[in-house]
Each structure stands twice: as structure tokens, then as C-alpha cells.
Amino acid sequence: MRRRFSLFGLFAVLVLVVAACGGGGGGETGAAGTTGGGAECGSGSISLMGIWVSTEQKSIQAVLDGFKAKCPDVTVKYNPAGDNIVTVLATAVQGGNPPDLATIAQPGTIKEYAQSGKIKPIDFAKDTVSANYSQSTVDLGTIDGKLYSFLFKGANKSTVWYNVPLFDDAGVEPPKNWDEFLAAAQTIKASGVPAYSIGGADGWTLTDLFENIYIRTAGPDKYDQLATHEILGDTDNIFGGKQGALQTDFPTSVTNAFGDPPKAAMVLEADFVEGEILNSTKAKPETGFNVFDFPSINDSPPAVVGGGDQVVMFKDSPAARALVEYLATPEAAEIWVRLGGFASPNKGVPESAYQDPLLRSTATALANAEVFRFDLSDLQPSAFGGTVGQGEFKLFQDFLSNPSDVDGIAQQLEDAAAAAYKSG
Numbered sequence: 489m490r491r492r493f494s495l496f497g498l499f500a501v502l503v504l505v506v507a508a509c510g511g512g513g514g515g516e517t518g519a520a521g522t523t524g525g526g527a528e529c530g531s532g533s534i535s536l537m538g539i540w541v542s543t544e545q546k547s548i549q550a551v552l553d554g555f556k557a558k559c560p561d562v563t564v565k566y567n568p569a570g571d572n573i574v575t576v577l578a579t580a581v582q583g584g585n586p587p588d589l590a591t592i593a594q595p596g597t598i599k600e601y602a603q604s605g606k607i608k609p610i611d612f613a614k615d616t617v618s619a620n621y622s623q624s625t626v627d628l629g630t631i632d633g634k635l636y637s638f639l640f641k642g643a644n645k646s647t648v649w650y651n652v653p654l655f656d657d658a659g660v661e662p663p664k665n666w667d668e669f670l671a672a673a674q675t676i677k678a679s680g681v682p683a684y685s686i687g688g689a690d691g692w693t694l695t696d697l698f699e700n701i702y703i704r705t706a707g708p709d710k711y712d713q714l715a716t717h718e719i720l721g722d723t724d725n726i727f728g729g730k731q732g733a734l735q736t737d738f739p740t741s742v743t744n745a746f747g748d749p750p751k752a753a754m755v756l757e758a759d760f761v762e763g764e765i766l767n768s769t770k771a772k773p774e775t776g777f778n779v780f781d782f783p784s785i786n787d788s789p790p791a792v793v794g795g796g797d798q799v800v801m802f803k804d805s806p807a808a809r810a811l812v813e814y815l816a817t818p819e820a821a822e823i824w825v826r827l828g829g830f831a832s833p834n835k836g837v838p839e840s841a842y843q844d845p846l847l848r849s850t851a852t853a854l855a856n857a858e859v860f861r862f863d864l865s866d867l868q869p870s871a872f873g874g875t876v877g878q879g880e881f882k883l884f885q886d887f888l889s890n891p892s893d894v895d896g897i898a899q900q901l902e903d904a905a906a907a908a909y910k911s912g
Contacts, residue, residue: 529807532805537567594866611635617629622858628860641830641832643760643794644792647757647779681751691884695864695884738757790853790857792860793863822838879904
């Protein structure tokens with residue numbers, strides 16, 4: 489009988505590691521009207537820096553056009569920084585010329601800016617944010633008792649994307665719990681196709697998998713007792729095996745599962761998998777591919793691990809406050825939702841606004857999640873949680889290569905985390 493390796497000995501140590509380590513130039517005052525949140529608009533020019541370019545830049549501009557209609561005396565200049573936004577923003581801050589507002593995808597970076605006094609509290613918008621977002625999301629933006637950010641654009645990472653014809657051929661249904669999930673994987677394997685396609689060459693795919701299992705075993709408050717389970721069954725059920733997965737990047741892992749012919753049946757990743765399927769394969773929604781929630785483990789309650797872009801304010805002014813209030817409203821989010829390619833954590837956005845039924849499903853799960861936790865690797869120092877070739881990315885790749893070395897990898901994770909938090 490082939491041995492099935494467990495990651496949960498590793499999880500138990502990491503729980504202790506995380507618990508031990510974790511933890512104005514703008515507009516002038518005016519009276520041009522109010523935003524949907526009730527804030528005075530002010531007047532003048534303000535700036536917003538974000539990651540969005542190309543099609544997404546057009547979408548955020550449509551949202552800003554909606555703000556302009558409510559606050560005609562305020563002009564918002566959008567500055568697209570692209571994937572280098574962290575560096576571009578840091579340079580602007582160090583040079584004494586930050587934007588009025590920015591969107592940041594790393595809560596750890598936001599915390600550093602808040603504790604150094606670089607960004608301003610947005611407690612003036614707390615009523616609007618609390619009314620439209622889950623308590624978990626409000627907690628995410630709260631630092632030392634003050635609200636500093638809110639999640640404007642989200643990503644649901646607690647999703648499993650599956651090849652519908654392969655599931656039909658194997659006679660399996662989307663599973664509801666972990667036992668059903670493992671059983672379905674074995675049935676799919678018996679039908680002649682590996683169950684999983686994993687892009688292990690991109691270390692973040694492995695941390696995302698870990699985080700979903702972790703929250704369902706340790707619980708959102710990290711105190712539930714961990715149990716021993718099988719993780720993904722045997723590694724022969726991954727397309728290409730362990731070494732093949734380590735040489736497969738995320739886009740390839742998607743085409744492996746949904747290309748023609750398919751080489752695997754499932755991709756365990758975020759809602760942005762759909763865009764990769766549509767861009768790189770001929771598979772069609774619902775008939776060629778579909779999605780189910782990451783399964784419950786040991787009757788764990790529903791939980792969503794996610795990521796996304798949080799709004800922060802560097803310069804305090806009536807116009808900046810008005811834009812913060814506006815972006816926190818369902819009205820602002822719905823503009824982009826109807827354009828497509830946008831998952832809103834805002835509970836007030838109607839499901840009918842989503843034209844894509846699969847995105848509607850994953851986005852509403854994100855918005856309505858009672859338990860939401862931001863991507864763990866983004867909450868940690870980048871040297872440990874977000875750097876290619878080191879920290880979590882590298883060590884989970886090592887673990888995939890040799891899953892029997894639980895104790896060794898656990899110790900290396902503890903050492904790497906301690907070093908990163910010490911230097912940070």
C-alpha cells in the first residue's frame with residue numbers, strides 16, 4: 489500500500505510560528521454636494537494610485553467617472569503603477585510626494601505605513617464600511633483600534649475549478665467535504681486521468697493550498713485542535729508527479745486541466761482561474777468547466793481565504809474623504825462588477841449585477857463569508873511570505889518534493905519566519 493503523506497504535522501508547528509510572530513495636498517474645502525456615504529465632496533484635484541492597467545484601468549476610470557457625477561468639483565487623476573506598485577509607491581512616499589489615495593494588496597505593507605504615520609486613519613468612513621463589509625473584512629483594515637483601509641477589489645481563493653466532462657466520465661459529483669473530495673480524486677484517477685494539476689513552480693500556489701487546509705483545521709482563531717488527515721492522497725495523483733508539478737507554472741497548470749485533451753481534472757486555486765481558462769483554452773463555462781467551494785474538513789464551518797486591493801489614504805482632505813466614502817459604497821463597486829472581471833467584497837452589491845454566473849457564485853461567497861482571512865503569505869514579512877526562491881514559497885516546494893520530511897521542513901519554516909520577523 490502506498491503511503492499517503494500528511495502536512496498536518498507541519499501545520500501544527502506553523503500554528504505556533506504564526507502565533508508567536510504574528511501577529512495634504514488634495515482638494516480644498518467646498519460644498520459641491522455629498523457622496524453616497526454622506527461625506528461632503530469638497531473640491532479640487534486629488535490622485536489615486538493603483539495596480540490596474542489596460543482593461544482594468546478603463547474599469548476603475550468608469551468608477552471614478554461615477555464619483556465625478558456625484559462630486560463635479562473634484563477631479564481625480566488615476567495613476568496606474570502596474571505590478572511594481574509597491575516599489576513605485578514606496579519611492580513616492582520616501583520622496584515626500586505620495587498620492588492622496590492608493591490601493592495596496594499587502595496588509596503587511598499597510599501596517600508598516602500605518603505604524604509609521606504615513607497613512608491616515610479613515611474612521612470617518614467606518615459606518616459606511618461596517619454597513620457594507622463583513623466584520624472579518626473590517627477587522628482586516630483595523631490597526632491598533634483605528635480603521636486604515638478597506639478591501640475594494642477581492643479574490644476568492646477558496647475555490648476548486650474542475651473539468652466537467654472528466655467528472656461526468658468518472659461519475660463523480662462536486663464534493664461537499666474532504667472525505668468526498670479525496671474519494672472523488674481516487675475515482676477520477678481510476679478512470680485514467682490524474683485528479684490534480686498543480687503549478688508548483690509558482691510557490692504561491694502551494695501557500696494558497698496550505699492556507700485553505702490550515703483555516704479548516706486550526707480554525708480562524710488558530711486554537712482548534714489539529715487532527716491528522718490525508719492531503720491530496722498519493723502524489724501519483726498529480727499530473728506529472730511531484731517533480732512535474734514543481735516544473736509547472738500556474739498558467740500551465742490551468743491549461744493542463746482544461747486544454748484538449750485534458751491531462752488532469754482539477755485546479756485548486758482562486759477565482760482568477762476562470763480568466764486563464766477563457767484566455768488559453770476553448771473550454772466553456774458550466775459545460776466545459778465549473779467551480780465548487782473548497783471542501784469542509786471535519787465539519788469545519790464555511791471559510792474564505794482571499795486577497796485583493798485595499799484602499800488607503802495618504803493625504804487627508806474633504807475630497808479624499810469623499811472618494812474613500814464613495815469607493816466603500818455598493819454603487820461604486822457595482823459599476824465595475826457590471827463591466828466584468830471584478831469580485832466585490834461589498835455585501836450590498838446585488839447578485840444580479842454579475843453577468844458571469846460562475847463569478848457571481850465565487851464573488852457572493854467572498855462578500856457574504858462570515859469567516860474571511862486574507863492570504864497568510866501577504867500578511868507576513870515579504871522575506872518569509874512573498875519572495876520567490878526563499879521562505880514559504882521555497883520551503884513548500886521542498887515539501888512537495890519530499891513530503892516525508894515533515895519535521896525538517898517545519899524546523900526550516902520556524903527558522904525562516906523567526907529571521908524574517910526579527911529583521912522586519
